[in-house]
Amino acid sequence: MGSANHFLGRWIVRLILAVQAVAVVYPLLWTIYSSFKTRTDFYRNPWLLPSRIEFSNYYNALIKSKFFESFFNSIYVSVLSVALIIILSSTTAFILTRYKFFGASFIHKIMMLSLFLPSVFALIPTFLLMMELNLLNKLSGLVLVYAAGGLPMSIFILAGFFKHLDTSFEESALLDGSSATNTYWKIIFPIAMPGIVVIGILNIISVWNEYPLAMAILSSPEKKTVAVNIVDLSTIQRFATDWGALFAGLVIAMLPVLIIYFIFQNKLIAGLTAGATKG
Template sequence: MKNKLTNLYTHTALIVVSVLILIPVVWVFINSMKTSTDILLKPLSLPSKLSFDNYARAWNDAGLGIGFLNSIFVTFVTVSLIVLVSAMAAYPLSRKVFRFRNMIQNTFLMGLMLPTFLAMAPLFLLMNGLELVNSIFGLILVYVAYSLPFTIFMLIAFFNQIPSTLEDAAVIDGCGPFRVFWKVMLPLAKPGLISAAIFNFVGIWNEYVLALILISDDVLKTLPVKMANIMMVQQYRTDWGALYAGIVLSFLPVVIFYLIFQKRLIEGSTAGAVKE
């Protein structure tokens, strides 16, 4: 009886929390299909008529379309590079014993302690000296550099959970170090790679500060910067429907990406919880 009551309270709490999370999301989605007049006069009502023009104005007139495409390109390229480079660094740090190993790990650990705002001025001067300011390629390099320490330590934990007998068996079968990594260790670490990809996808997709200071050309700006611009414009205009449509466009890719890989994320979060 006690377990049943505990389960009932737990499920009730989860349902309440889920509803509290979903209400603002649904409200934003509904307002994205309402006219600005309905949003101001009847904020809690359903739309009198569906206004899909909001999405067209947000995409074209507000310039969110080019920001959306820039963010898609930057995020996918950056996440791919982060996962690949981090896996190549995490594998030897996890499985091999070599000189300066602890020093290298501590160096990456120091990267986790550096606040973004503290590095803004020297980072801008460095990128300006390299002529990578106002460059998508430069922004991708900065994102990769900032995300490597966290991702490497995350993947080290996953590689630590893979039994060494599998690696030894591959070596006995004639696999060299590179083949062991690509053919054996990397597939076994897939849950960790996908978990790292999801965390980095969300962080980079929503990143604003670095994109703001490194990108000045309007054609190259990412979606968070474009969203900030449209929010400032709303101080002088009343196109709230386009603003809500832009908010939907900003969180929709993250939701889709998570729904596709949510099972892998659960696998990754529980990997190594039970050690045989």
């Protein structure tokens, strides 16, 4: 009886996982093959495979909709934001976990509290702050906003790594005359690379897909990010018929995230596993 229940339980889990896999993979495949459809294909049946390959959809998405410019805007914002997040969160997490000073516990708790506050709640205060700092409609302003928003989660993840790292290496380096800064960047930072990779991937996906803040801060068409441009394209489709260009734009927007995942998936899984084990 026990073995039968175990066998049934395993197949139920497999069935649930299979349904979840289909729910995730099918929309992705549907988006990809829809990006090659003609307008006639969409009107005939949007769920069928394309009758012929329409490469002009990608030309329309990249050139006519100025998707190319927004693509590089997103790359610029994502790279700078994630670089700032990695530098600031890693050093902050290290200081909070290694050094005892007045207010350290309070700062750490405030950081953790911000994890439970939806970013949309900060939309209006952020907009007003950017206006006061004269950073509205500037990609540099969006970089600072994204960097500030990514710090709490990144500090939380890295603090778990630093708490359980062996201190013997840094202690030996300090005894040999190495400065605290040099010890951190030459010894601690490389050792914590699994955690660095995790926060890097998670933040670059978050920044790449973020829409509300980018929409609020950026107003010029030439400064729009990919997420904003995608929404603009979908809005245009209410009055136009170029659905192929919309799906082509979606595929182009997904490509960087998919490439990053396939390149770093092993390191991401290893980093998450190490964090779970150490935490």
